[in-house]
Amino acid sequence: IYIAAYVWMTGYGNFYLYVRKPGSFSTGRLAHMLFRLNFLGFCMCVLMNNEYMLYYICAMHTLFTMFVMVALYIRQDLNPS
Secondary structure: OHHHHHHHHHHHHHHHHHHHOHHHOOHHHHHHHHHHHHHHHHHHHHHHOOOHHHHHHHHHHHHHHHHHHHHHHHOHHHOOO
16 A cells, blocks of 8 residues: 555656646656666666566556656646636
8 A cells, every 4th residue: 555655746746747747748857857866776687696576666657657748748838627
């Protein structure tokens, strides 16, 4: 239940950011967010010689971050309303 709550809070935070700040759809911001989400998981994979799927939460956050960003980018004109 803790992982589900954490994923929901991350999704809500991303949703709230993109709805309230329409100028947040930039490549730099996306690259920074994806780096932040995946860097530690990748480092742990390499250092501990584990499979990436053991750190599935990183991939799941990346996927749902992209879902939220694409869904809100498609019709940006409706976001503030």
